[in-house]
Amino acid sequence: MGRIVLEQVTKSFGETQVIPPLDLTIEDGEFAVFVGPSGCGKSTLLRLIAGLEDTTSGKVIIDGEDVTQVSPSKRGLAMVFQTYALYPHMTVRKNIAFPMRMAGIPEDEQNKKIAAAAESLNLTDYLDRKPGQLSGGQRQRVAIGRAIVRDPSAFLFDEPLSNLDAALRVGMRLEISEMHERMKTTMIYVTHDQVEAMTMANKIVVLQAGNIEQVGSPLDLYREPRNLFVAGFIGSPKMNFIEGDEAAKHGAHTIGIRPEHIEVSSDAGTWSGVVGVSEHLGSDTFFHVHDTGLAETITVRAGGEVSFKHGDRIHLTPRQDVIHKFGPDGLRL
């Protein structure tokens, strides 16, 4: 079980309110990702749920029980930190055993659980090493192992992959997703990386300045962003925004069109412009097109085989069915 509900939760540091009143429900077994730019309050929100910060007002409810005043260790949650927060003087075995030792669980049961966790995380060969002798990915797995043995009702991850290199990050992302599929435990995951959010989440919570901008499944957010912020934040490369006359033609203040929804052609199209930088990824090529008269730069995605040189004039045709329209207040029309 692990249904987490926030009711009118606020948090202020002195005079500054970092989280205005906020309601959120995370269902049992969900993989929820809090995503947003740095300083949007996503980590603070996670710490409020963990109990490492006190709420200024409002309630945190876990499985129907108000835990706002309950100490962090009694909430039945386990957290994985960005810096791993392993205990440097203890071996991997002792690190993983620490929460059980604090809870006074008998030694043979501890050993059983450590063996099981080490098995599932490929740590069996490293149990007698100290954290300093492990690589970043192994340390992160130890941190996860320490969380698993507590049988928490929910796992909290605070940007767990941001200290890893790109290749490891992809691997760990898959491992965490796999772990969620297997354990079916509620997980709350904080990241600033929208790719992690899109690939891992059942439910994405987009935050900005402590406000929830939109909650939904990754594809909901991709297909129907509620406002300009979410539209710009979700999707890579970023959505193109066009204002002015072109937007007025569609009856909107701003229209948004994703790079992957624009057709490129050398001879004919709705818009035209001059190719600036092209980024060749092999499978895809991203062209940054200037002088379209629409916006400073329009980014378009084409297949890997399409090649235009810097300075070439090209023609662009947006797919009409996927143009996002926004009003003057930034909300979706």
Next chain:
Amino acid sequence: MSDRRIPRLLQTPAVVLLLIWMLIPLGMTLYFSFIRYVLNNLRRPEWTSPSLSNWRGVGNYEFVLNSKDFWFAVQNSLFIVGSILFGTVILGILIAVLINKTFPGRGIVRVLLISPFFVMPAVNAVLWINMILDPVLGLNGLAVGGINNLIDNLQTAPVVGGFFSLWPEFEPISFRATQTSAYAVIIMVTWQWTPFAVLIFMTSLQSEDQQQKEAAILDGASAWSQFRFLTLPHLGRPIAIVVMIQAIFHLSLYAEIEIVSRGNGNKNLPYLIGEFANNNIGAASATGIFAVILANIIAIFLLRMIGKTLME
């Protein structure tokens, strides 16, 4: 090998200078320790100047080993150093943990805490022995006198008077006495050196990882468990450093011992050397060689211990 020759050549002047710096005093001490050499002897005036013709062999060493004070001084040196280390490390950790939290006036408290360290050892000893530990005029005497007065008054009080009339008169402890002078030195040096330990532990505590603590809180660790399993291991290295530096310093305590009791009931090796050196330079040098050996044993033992903490 040839590419190493030039760096070695360039290091030579410094190394030679340092060797001379160390070897000449050590050599002279060794030389004096094997000859009869006294400052004043009317019957044997030839002993008053150092000369190989006054060769005494290991006689000075035998004389020192057989003198009644030597083993006492060795024991007492270790007792004083050990007690001071124990006191400063424990107090240092407690105070450092206490002032590591933010509270109003923390800056002032820190400056006040460090200040004992800036008092000269001789001044420290004079202040403590006269103003605090003196059994008549010091805080010690005044406090005990005050308690005795209070008890006297209570003995005439109704109801509880009977109970208090069973109490004895308290005697202030005389810290210049043979049995207690070592404790006086331990108290005053612990007071002076605790700030040093606090300073080092405090800087170390500030570098403690806060996320580890948060992880431990979530893991259900109590404040004591956090201290025991996170803070104490984190302080391992600074503790080793404090122990080593202080051990080396306190083996050579002198001013405090001189001022408290002039060595009465409380000698360490340097003080014994000082006493011999009043006349018998040969015996003083032999004691000096013993002191060098003792310091080296302790230093090697400590370096091992520190090496171990650094290696983990």
